[in-house]
Amino acid sequence: MPSIAHLHESGLLAAILPHFAAGPEVELGPGDDAAVVRLPSSRLVITTDALVEGADFLLPATSPESIGAKAAVQNLADVAAMGARPIAVVVALSAPPSTQLAVLEGISRGLADRCAEHGVSVVGGDLGRADQLSIAVTAVGALGEDEEPITRGGARPGDVLAIGAPLLGRSAAGLAQLLAGDLSGEHVAWHNAPAPDLSLGWGAGRGAHAMMDLSDGLVRDGGRLAAASGVRIDLSRALLAADATALAPAAHALAADPWDYVLHSAEEHAMLAAFGPGGVPEGFRPIGRVEERRPEDGDGVLLLDGATISGQGWEHFV
Amino acid sequence: MPSIAHLHESGLLAAILPHFAAGPEVELGPGDDAAVVRLPSSRLVITTDALVEGADFLLPATSPESIGAKAAVQNLADVAAMGARPIAVVVALSAPPSTQLAVLEGISRGLADRCAEHGVSVVGGDLGRADQLSIAVTAVGALGEDEEPITRGGARPGDVLAIGAPLLGRSAAGLAQLLAGDLSGEHVAWHNAPAPDLSLGWGAGRGAHAMMDLSDGLVRDGGRLAAASGVRIDLSRALLAADATALAPAAHALAADPWDYVLHSAEEHAMLAAFGPGGVPEGFRPIGRVEERRPEDGDGVLLLDGATISGQGWEHFV
Numbered sequence: 001m002p003s004i005a006h007l008h009e010s011g012l013l014a015a016i017l018p019h020f021a022a023g024p025e026v027e028l029g030p031g032d033d034a035a036v037v038r039l040p041s042s043r044l045v046i047t048t049d050a051l052v053e054g055a056d057f058l059l060p061a062t063s064p065e066s067i068g069a070k071a072a073v074q075n076l077a078d079v080a081a082m083g084a085r086p087i088a089v090v091v092a093l094s095a096p097p098s099t100q101l102a103v104l105e106g107i108s109r110g111l112a113d114r115c116a117e118h119g120v121s122v123v124g125g126d127l128g129r130a131d132q133l134s135i136a137v138t139a140v141g142a143l144g145e146d147e148e149p150i151t152r153g154g155a156r157p158g159d160v161l162a163i164g165a166p167l168l169g170r171s172a173a174g175l176a177q178l179l180a181g182d183l184s185g186e187h188v189a190w191h192n193a194p195a196p197d198l199s200l201g202w203g204a205g206r207g208a209h210a211m212m213d214l215s216d217g218l219v220r221d222g223g224r225l226a227a228a229s230g231v232r233i234d235l236s237r238a239l240l241a242a243d244a245t246a247l248a249p250a251a252h253a254l255a256a257d258p259w260d261y262v263l264h265s266a267e268e269h270a271m272l273a274a275f276g277p278g279g280v281p282e283g284f285r286p287i288g289r290v291e292e293r294r295p296e297d298g299d300g301v302l303l304l305d306g307a308t309i310s311g312q313g314w315e316h317f318v
Numbered sequence: 319m320p321s322i323a324h325l326h327e328s329g330l331l332a333a334i335l336p337h338f339a340a341g342p343e344v345e346l347g348p349g350d351d352a353a354v355v356r357l358p359s360s361r362l363v364i365t366t367d368a369l370v371e372g373a374d375f376l377l378p379a380t381s382p383e384s385i386g387a388k389a390a391v392q393n394l395a396d397v398a399a400m401g402a403r404p405i406a407v408v409v410a411l412s413a414p415p416s417t418q419l420a421v422l423e424g425i426s427r428g429l430a431d432r433c434a435e436h437g438v439s440v441v442g443g444d445l446g447r448a449d450q451l452s453i454a455v456t457a458v459g460a461l462g463e464d465e466e467p468i469t470r471g472g473a474r475p476g477d478v479l480a481i482g483a484p485l486l487g488r489s490a491a492g493l494a495q496l497l498a499g500d501l502s503g504e505h506v507a508w509h510n511a512p513a514p515d516l517s518l519g520w521g522a523g524r525g526a527h528a529m530m531d532l533s534d535g536l537v538r539d540g541g542r543l544a545a546a547s548g549v550r551i552d553l554s555r556a557l558l559a560a561d562a563t564a565l566a567p568a569a570h571a572l573a574a575d576p577w578d579y580v581l582h583s584a585e586e587h588a589m590l591a592a593f594g595p596g597g598v599p600e601g602f603r604p605i606g607r608v609e610e611r612r613p614e615d616g617d618g619v620l621l622l623d624g625a626t627i628s629g630q631g632w633e634h635f636v
Contacts, residue, residue: 027361028467032546033399033530034365034459036467042360043345047352048444048456050410055447081351092368092410092454126366126454129373136410136444136454138366141352149346149354212351228350 004104005097012127015101019108020122025087035123037088039142045149047078050136057192059133061178064106065113066192067135070267072114073194075139077213077269080201083150084141088123089115091137094130107135110193118198147206155210155229155274159290161222162280164200165270168218168243168287169258172265173250180254187250196270197283204281208273217264219302219309221272222288227300229274235263235288235304263309322422323415330445333419337426338440343405353441355406357460363467365396368454375510377451379496382424383431384510385453388585390432391512393457395531395587398519401468402459406441407433409455412448425453428511436516465524473528473547473592477608479540480598482518483588486536486561486605487576490583491568498572505568514588515601522599526591535582537620537627539590540606545618547592553581553606553622581627 004012013030022029028036051057051071062070072089079086091111095104112122120139143149155161174191182188196213205211210229214221218235226233244258251258274290275281293301302309322330331348340347346354369375369389380388390407397404409429413422430440438457461467473479492509500506514531523529528547532539536553544551562576569576592608593599611619620627 028469032467032469032471033396034363034402034457034467036400036461037362037364039357039360039362042357042460044355044357044362044406044458045352046355046406046408046456046458047442048408048410048454050412050444050446050454052412052446052448054449055412078351082354084352088362088364090364090366090456092366092456094368094370094373094452124365126368128368128370130370130450130452131372132449134368134412134448134452136366136368138364138408138410138456139352140362140364140458142360143354149350149352151346151350153350 002101003098004095004101007101009127012104015105016108019105019112021112021116022121022123023119026121026123030124037123039087041142041144043143045079045082045084045141045143046138047075048136048138049074049078050134053133061183062192064103065110068107068110069114069193071135071137072111073269074215074267075137076118076120076198077196079139079141080198081211081213081271083147083202083206083211084143085202086118086120086139086141088121089137089139090124091122091135092126094128094134096131096133097129099133150205150208150211152210152212152225152228155225155231155290157231157290157292158277159209159274160277160280160286161233161288161290162273162275162284162286163270164205164273164284165196165268167246168240168268169247169261169265171267172261173247176254176256177250194267194269196268200271200283204283205271205273207279207281208275211271211273214268214270214272216266219263223300223302225272226302230293232291232293232297232301232303233288234291234306235302237305239287320419321416322413322419325419327445330422333423334426337423337430339430339434340439340441341437344439344441348442355441357405359460359462361461363397363400363402363459363461364456365393366454366456367392367396368452371451379501380510382421383428386425386428387432387511389453389455390429391587392533393455394436394438394516395514397457397459398516399529399531399589401465401520401524401529402461403520404436404438404457404459406439407455407457408442409440409453410444412446412452414449414451415447417451468523468526468529470528470530470543470546473543473549473608475549475608475610476595477527477592478595478598478604479551479606479608480591480593480602480604481588482523482591482602483514483586485564486558486586487565487579487583489585490579491565494572494574495568512585512587514586518589518601522601523589523591525597525599526593529589529591532586532588532590534584537581541618541620543590544620548611550609550611550615550619550621551606552609552624553620555623557605
C-alpha cells in the first residue's frame, strides 16, 4: 500500500477529486483558487467543525470512510439545526506523510457519499502536512428571504422539548464498547459515523421555536438551549425510559448505567427542538418540557423529573 | 500565564469571541449552531486553507498574531483571486491543552484584525484538542449576477503576465533568515504574515483574463496558470531584476541566490494575473508574457527569457 510521502499534490488531488461529484448549483468546483456556488438565496448559513486523530477518533478503531462521514454529519447537522438545507462543503485535510493514500481516499469517499445522500456537493479543499490526521469541514446552506433561522434562543415556557431520533445514547454506548476493545460492538458503527435524520432540520424542524443539534450530550446541549432561551427544561424519565431499556444490555455488559448513555451521549447530531404545545411533528418525539425560569435557577438549568442531573457532557480541554 | 488545560469551552470562547467584530451583513454571529450572513448576491465564492504548527509555521519563530493574520491572508487572497470581495470567515482552531490562553487570544486577534482591514467578519468557529496547534480557515465572498469568476484558465497568447506586488520574494527571504536563526531578519515579518494588496483582486484584477494568488512560488503557480490556460508563459529577467537586486543583500548574507527567492517564494499571496496587451492596470506590474503553446511544450510550461527554470516551488509531502 503506497503512502502519500512521495506523491506530489497534483497526484494526491487526482486520487481524491474523482470522489467529489458536483450538483448543478456548482458553477466552479475544485481546482481553482476558490469554488463558485449558486445558492438558492443570498442569506448564507455557515459553520465549521474539525475532527482530529487521537482527540476525536482513533485509528484503527474507526474506518477512513466513517471519519469522512462523521466529519460531514457534524457539519451538515449544524446547518440543518438552523432550519436550513445544506448545499456545499469544503474540506481541509491534514495528514502525516506516512499516511496511506487509501486512507485519504476512504475519508474523501466517506465525506462525499454522506454529503451526496443529502444532495450536498464537496466543492473545494486543502491538503497539508501534520503529525496527526485531521479533517476540518465547513458546510454552507441558505435561508429563504422570509425564513428566520431557528436558533437556540426561542424556546418558551409551555413548549415541548423533542428529539429527532428514535433512540438516544448509541454514540456513547458505541464509544464505551470501542474503548473496551469491542470493535464489533453493536453501537460502534453508530459512534463512528452516526446517521441521524438531518432532513428533520430543514423539514419538520422549521416549525420549532428553538433548535440545535445534539453534539455534546442531551444534558449539556439541553442546558445550552435553556440558557439561550432563558428558560428551564425538565426532561422526562418516562419519555426516555425506552432509550435506557434499549441500551441496557450494552451498558450492563460493561457494568455501566444506560442512563449515562442516554443523558450524556455526545456526537448524536440529532435535532433537539422545542415546539409549541401539541405541535410536535412526525420524526420528532417528546422528551421533556420547557418551563418558566425560576429565581433560584442558574443559567441553563436542565432537570430530570424535576431533579438535578449529575455529569456535564463532553469538554475538549478539561 | 494560564494554559487552556483547565478552561471549559465556554470560558475559552468568552476569551476569544470579543476579538471578533461583526459587520452589518452578519444576521447571526458566533454562538449558535451556525452563522447567518447576508451576501450581496447568491453566487457564493468559497475556499478553505489550514496552517499547522511545524509544517506551516514554527513557534516561537512567529507570533500568535502573525499566525492568525497569515491564516486570514491565505484564505482572503483565494477569494480575491477569483475577482470577488471576501465577506466572512469561519475558523477551526485545534490546540494542545498545554497551549497558553494568550496564544489562542493572539491568533484570534491577528485573524480578526487582518479580516477587519478588509471589512471581513469572523462569524463562527470551532475549538478542539490536538497535539499540534492548527488553524483551518474558510473564507467566503460573492460575485455579482453579471460577474464572471476570474479563473486560472483565461490567459491568451499576447497577454501580459503581471503581479500585484511591488517586490517579490520576501517570504522566501524571510523564511531563509528565520531558518538561519535570524528571527529579527528584515524579511521575517513578511514571511510570518505577508501583507499583499488583496483589494487588487476584486478591484483592478476584475479586468484580468486570468488570475490566481501566489501561494507556492512564481514558477509553480505560473506553471499552473499556463497549464489551466493552455499557453506557455515567458517570464522576463529584466522585469524581475529589481526584485533580485532588492533581495541581494539578504541572499548574499546567507550565501543564497536572490533569484531563487524571486522565482520560488511561496506564501506571497499577491495577485498573479494575465491582462490583455497594454491593459495592465495600476497596482500591477508586468513580469512576463503569455505565448502560444508549442508542440514541444508539456503541461504548464513556464520559462525565463525563453529558458527552462530549475526548481519546483513548494510541495507539502515530497
